[in-house]
Amino acid sequence: MRFRETLIPTLREAPADAVAESHKLLLRAGYVRQLAAGLYIYLPLGWKVLGKINRILREEMDAIGAQEVSMPILQPAEPWQQTGRWQAIKEEMFRLKDRTGRDMCLGMTHEEIMTWLAAREIRSYRQLPQMWYQIQTKLRDEARPKSGILRTREFLMKDSYSFDATHEGLLRSYKLHEGAYHRIFRRCGLEFRQVESDTGMMGGAVAHEFMAPSPAGEDEILVCPSCGYTANVEVAGSVPPAAELIEDAPGEVHTPDKRTVEEVSSFLKRKPSGFIKSILVITDKGPVLALVRGDQQMHEKKLMKLAGPFRPATKPEVQEILGVEAGFIGPAGLNKELRIIADPVLQTGVYVTGANKKDYHKKGVRPGTDFRPEWHDIHTASAGDGCPKCSAALAAEKAIEIGNIFQLGTKYSAPLGANYLDENGKEIPLVMGSYGIGPARIAAALVEQNHDKNGIIWPESVAPFDVEIIPLASGKATEAAEEFYARCRSNGIDALMDDRDERPGVKFKDADLIGIPKHVIIGEKGLKEGVFEFKDRLTGQVEKLPPEDVWEKVKWRKPIS
RNA sequence: CGGGGCGUAGCGCAGUCUGGUAGCGCGCACGGUUCGGGACCGUGAAGUCGAAGGUUCAAAUCCUUUCGCCCCGACCA
Numbered sequence: 001m002r003f004r005e006t007l008i009p010t011l012r013e014a015p016a017d018a019v020a021e022s023h024k025l026l027l028r029a030g031y032v033r034q035l036a037a038g039l040y041i042y043l044p045l046g047w048k049v050l051g052k053i054n055r056i057l058r059e060e061m062d063a064i065g066a067q068e069v070s071m072p073i074l075q076p077a078e079p080w081q082q083t084g085r086w087q088a089i090k091e092e093m094f095r096l097k098d099r100t101g102r103d104m105c106l107g108m109t110h111e112e113i114m115t116w117l118a119a120r121e122i123r124s125y126r127q128l129p130q131m132w133y134q135i136q137t138k139l140r141d142e143a144r145p146k147s148g149i150l151r152t153r154e155f156l157m158k159d160s161y162s163f164d165a166t167h168e169g170l171l172r173s174y175k176l177h178e179g180a181y182h183r184i185f186r187r188c189g190l191e192f193r194q195v196e197s198d199t200g201m202m203g204g205a206v207a208h209e210f211m212a213p214s215p216a217g218e219d220e221i222l223v224c225p226s227c228g229y230t231a232n233v234e235v236a237g238s239v240p241p242a243a244e245l246i247e248d249a250p251g252e253v254h255t256p257d258k259r260t261v262e263e264v265s266s267f268l269k270r271k272p273s274g275f276i277k278s279i280l281v282i283t284d285k286g287p288v289l290a291l292v293r294g295d296q297q298m299h300e301k302k303l304m305k306l307a308g309p310f311r312p313a314t315k316p317e318v319q320e321i322l323g324v325e326a327g328f329i330g331p332a333g334l335n336k337e338l339r340i341i342a343d344p345v346l347q348t349g350v351y352v353t354g355a356n357k358k359d360y361h362k363k364g365v366r367p368g369t370d371f372r373p374e375w376h377d378i379h380t381a382s383a384g385d386g387c388p389k390c391s392a393a394l395a396a397e398k399a400i401e402i403g404n405i406f407q408l409g410t411k412y413s414a415p416l417g418a419n420y421l422d423e424n425g426k427e428i429p430l431v432m433g434s435y436g437i438g439p440a441r442i443a444a445a446l447v448e449q450n451h452d453k454n455g456i457i458w459p460e461s462v463a464p465f466d467v468e469i470i471p472l473a474s475g476k477a478t479e480a481a482e483e484f485y486a487r488c489r490s491n492g493i494d495a496l497m498d499d500r501d502e503r504p505g506v507k508f509k510d511a512d513l514i515g516i517p518k519h520v521i522i523g524e525k526g527l528k529e530g531v532f533e534f535k536d537r538l539t540g541q542v543e544k545l546p547p548e549d550v551w552e553k554v555k556w557r558k559p560i561s
Numbered sequence: 562c563g564g565g566g567c568g569u570a571g572c573g574c575a576g577u578c579u580g581g582u583a584g585c586g587c588g589c590a591c592g593g594u595u596c597g598g599g600a601c602c603g604u605g606a607a608g609u610c611g612a613a614g615g616u617u618c619a620a621a622u623c624c625u626u627u628c629g630c631c632c633c634g635a636c637c638a
Contacts, residue, residue, distance in 0.1 A: 012587060012599065013573050017631050037630065089638070091562095109638055143562075143636050151637085199638095218637090406638095434638095472597060505598040512598090523597060 001465070003498045007044050010510050020216045022447035023148025025456050029513045031464075038145025038153035045514065046443075048464040050156065053188060053439040054135050056461065057158045060184045064176040066131035066160050071113050073137055077103035079112035083415045094139050106139040111412045111434055114161040118430055119418035125165045128420060128430075129173055133160030135439070147216060149440045150400065156440060162433040163413075165420065170407055170431045174206075177405050177435045181210055185402065187560055188442055189459025191449055192402065195221050196231040198301060199406060206407040210437075211399035212445035221399050222381050226392030231381075233396070234301045237388035238381030240345050243273035243293065247350055248364035256359045259327025261294040264361055268352065271295070276346060276353040276365065278329050280318050281310040287321050291331055291342040291367075293351075296379040298343075303378045306341055322356060330354030330362060332370040342373035400445045403437040456515030457538050460558055465496040467554050468516040472504045472523035481522045484532070484547070493554060512537065520550055 007030070014024035017034075026032045031046035042050060058068065077095075080086035086093075086105075094106040107113065114132060122130065135158045142153050149155075162173035178194070185192045190212050197209040209232055211221050220233040231237070258264040265272045275294030280287055281303070288307050292298045304310060318326040323335050330353035331340050346367045355362040367373065383396035413419070413430040422428050443462070450457045460466070467488065471481030481497065488495035496516060498507050504523075511519050519535040521542075526533055531544040534553050545553070 009571090010599095011572060015572065016567085016574090019632070034630090085638075090636095092637070111638080140637080144632095144634090146632085436638095474596090503596055503598090503600065505596090505600080508598045510599085521597085525597070 001044075001494075001496055003496060003500050006496075008510075008514070009043070010513055018148060020147040020150060020444075020448070021451060022150065022216065022444040025447055025451055025513070026148060026444070029456055029515065032149060034148075038142055038151070040149050040152060040440075045464045049443050049458070049462055050439050052462040052464075053442050054156075054158070056184055056187050057135060057437060057439065060180045060187075061131075061133050061158070061160060063183075064131070064180045066133045068134060069132050070134050071107070071110050071136060073107050073139065075105055075107050075113055077105060079116045079416060080105060083112055083115075083412055085112070092141050092143070094141050107136075108138055108140045109157075109434075109436070110134070110136070110159055111161070111408070111432075112416070114434075115412040115416045115418045115430075115432065118161075118163050118413070119416050122163060122418065122420050122430065125420055125422050128163060128165045129169050130163045131160055131173060131176075132163075133158060133435075147218075148444065150216065150444045151218070152440070155438060158437040158439065160435045162435070163418075163430045164433075165422065165428070165431065167409075167431055170409070170433050174405060174407055174433050177433070178208070181403055181405065181435075181437070184437065185210060185212075185442070187461055188446065189450070189461055190402070190442060190446060193221065193223065193230050193399070195399075196235055197404065198232060198234040198305075205409065208405050209401050210403035210405075212402050212442075212449065213397050213399045214445055214448040215398050216444075216448045217398040217400040219399050219401050220396055222383070222385075222394045222396050224387035224390060224392055224394055227387060227390040229387050229389045229394075233381060234299070236381040236394075237377055238379075238394055239386035239388060239391060240293065240296055240379065240382075241273075241384065241386070243295070243349055244271060245349055246270070246274055248352070250362070250364035250370075252355050252357070252360045252362055253352075254359060255328075255361045258361075264352070265294065268361075270352065274349075274352055276331065276342075276351045276367070278331060278354055280313040280321065280326075280329060281307070282313050282317065283307045283310040287313060287317075287338060289329075289331060289334075289338050289340045290378060291340065291346060291373060292379045293343065293345050296343065296345065297382075298378055299380040302376075303341065306374075306376050306378070307339075324354075324356045325358050328354040328356065328358055328360060330356055330365070331367070331373060332356075332362060332365050334371075340371060340373035341376050341378060342367060343379045344375045344377060345379065346373075347375060400441060400448065401438075402441045402445055403435075405435045406433060408432040408434055451515070454509070455513035458515045458517055460517050461560075463516050464514070465516045466494045467518040467520060468496045468498060468511050468514070470498045470504075470507050470511060470519055470521045472507075472521065473501065474524045476527055477522045477524055480527060480532075480547070481520075484520065484522065484551075487551065488554065491555070518554060520554065 009030045011028045014028050018024040033041045096104050138157045139154050164170045192212050195209050197207045199207040222236040223230045258267045261272050261275050272294035277292050277294050279290045315326045322329050351365045352363050353365050385394050410429040418430045419427045471477045485497045517537050521533040532547050532550040533542050534550045535542045
C-alpha cells in the first residue's frame with residue numbers, strides 16, 4: 001500500500017486521556033481511534049494487525065479439527081433463561097426488546113447459543129466429538145472500560161466449544177485446545193504463561209488462563225521459579241513464612257482502644273504474624289467468621305467459593321451477632337455456634353486474638369484446641385511465600401489475560417437439553433468445554449511487551465506490513481523505490497511505500513512509531529555507492545547493502561519456532 | 562456503584578481564583594526557501610469555551626442542573 005493513499009493518522013503527541021503504553025502508541029501510530037468509553041474504531045493498520053492475528057487463530061483452530069461457524073450477536077432471552085444466566089448476570093448484559101416486546105440481549109459469550117445448536121443437531125455418540133468456533137463480536141456493558149483496547153465494551157473474541165460423549169473426551173478436547181493456544185501465542189510472538197485459574201461464573205471444575213506478563217495487566221499471577229507452578233492469585237496456594245512461636249500461657253490482656261492487628265501488635269510489641277485476624281462476613285446463609293494470620297490478607301474470591309456471596313458485617317451487626325464491639329472479636333469463647341473458616345497456616349502455633357470482650361485480647365490461643373474451625377485456604381498468596389508444590393519462594397507479576405479454557409461439563413448441556421444417545425440408546429448430556437482468546441488483547445499485550453521510546457516493534461507474524469520502503473526525496477531514489485515496491489508486490493511481500501512528500505526526519509519518526517519490523521531506506525547517497533539501507537526496527541541496526549542483498553533480507557521470514 | 566480528576570480549534574495546553582466578548586505550540590491550507598532523524602519565513606482557515614437553565618449591562622470565568630471522558634477501588638461469564 002501507498003502511505004499517501006492510506007489512512008495512517010500519526011500523532012506527535014498522545015491524547016491526554018491515554019495512560020497505558022499500548023493505548024498511547026496505538027493512538028499515536030494511527031492504529032485506532034476511540035468512539036466512546038470502551039468503543040474503538042480500528043483504522044487500516046489496526047485492522048490489518050487483527051486480521052493477521054485472526055489468521056493465525058483460524059489456522060491453529062482448523063489444525064485441531066475445529067470448525068468455523070458464525071453465531072448471531074443479537075440473541076433471544078430464552079436460552080439464557082434456561083441456563084439461569086439471564087438472572088445471574090446483572091448489568092453487564094446489554095438487554096433490549098424487539099418490536100413485539102420479546103426480551104433479547106446482545107451476546108457477551110456464546111455458550112447458550114452454541115449449546116442450543118448442539119441440542120438440535122447432535123443426536124448420536126457417532127457424531128461426537130465436535131468442536132465449533134467463531135471469531136465474533138461480543139458485547140459487555142463493562143463497569144469500567146479501561147486501558148485503551150485492553151478492556152472494552154465491544155470486542156472481538158475467538159470462542160470455541162467442544163462437545164464430547166464423556167469426561168475423558170472433554171479432557172482430550174481440552175488438551176487439544178491447550179496445545180493450539182500455546183502454538184497461537186508463540187506464533188504471535190507473545191511472552192505468555194499458562195496459569196491455574198478460577199472458573200468464575202462459567203462454572204465447571206477446571207480452568208486455565210493464558211497470561212501475558214505486563215505491568216499494564218489487571219491480573220496478578222504467582223510463579224514458582226523452581227518447579228514452574230503458576231497460578232492466578234485468585235486460586236494460588238502458598239505457604240506463608242513461618243511465624244515466630246511465642247508460647248504464652250492462656251489469659252487475657254488489656255488492650256484499650258486497640259482494634260486492628262496493626263494497633264494491637266504495636267501495642268503489645270509482637271509481630272502481626274502472632275495474631276489471628278478475625279473477619280465477620282454475612283452470607284446468604286448467615287454470618288461466617290473467617291480467620292487468617294495477622295500478617296496475611298484474606299482473599300475474597302477464595303472465601304466466596306466456600307461460603308457463597310458475602311459482604312463484610314457492619315459494626316452494629318458485629319455487636320448484635322457476637323455481642324461485642326468490632327475489633328475485639330475472636331474465634332475462641334464465642335457466645336454462639338458460628339461457622340468458622342480458618343486458613344491452614346493457623347493449624348500450628350499459638351496466637352493472640354480478640355477476647356470477645358471490649359478492650360481485651362486473649363493470649364495463648366491454640367487453633368484446633370480452643371476452637372474448631374473448617375480449614376480452607378483463604379489467604380492471598382504473595383511474593384516471597386513458599387510454593388505449595390516445592391516450597392521455593394514464589395514471585396508475583398502483573399499480567400494481561402489473553403485467553404482462557406474451561407472444562408464446563410454439563411452445566412449448559414443439561415438445562416438446554418443438549419443430549420445424545422449412547423451405544424445403549426440412553427440419553428446423556430453432552431460434556432462441554434469452552435475456550436476463548438481476545439485478538440485485541442493479544443495486539444495490546446504485544447505492544448506493551450514490544451516497544452521502545454520511539455514506538456511499536458511488531459513481531460513479523462502480526463505486523464501490519466512485512467516491510468516499509470522509505471525513499472528520501474529525489475527523482476532517482478523514488479524511481480529505485482518504486483521498482484523495489486513493484487518487486488515486493490509481485491512476490492507477495494506486503495510493503496508500505498512511504499511515497500509522501502515529507503522530509504526524511506518525518507518519515508523516519510513515523511516508521512519507528514508504526515513499528516513495521518523491516519525498513520528499506522533508499523536515498524541519493526546510498527544510490528551513488530550502489531546500496532540500499534536495511535534497518536532492523538528491533539535492534540535499530542542499519543546495514544548498507546547492494547539492492548539484491550536487501551531483497552534477500554526482505555524476503556527472508558523467521559521460521560515459526 | 563463509591564472516591565478523585567478533567568471537558569476551551571484535529572492534538573497538547575494557557576485563560577476560570579479576581580466577569581469586559583478567546584489565545585499559544587503542534588497539525589492543516591496557500592506561497593517561497595529547504596531536504597538523511599518530527600525544517601524555516603510569510604499568509605490564512607478553523608473554536609455553539611461539553612450541554613441546559615440562572616445571576617449580571619456583560620459569563621469560558623459566578624450559581625444550579627445535566628452529559629461525557631480518564632484514573633483508583635468494587636465488579637469482570
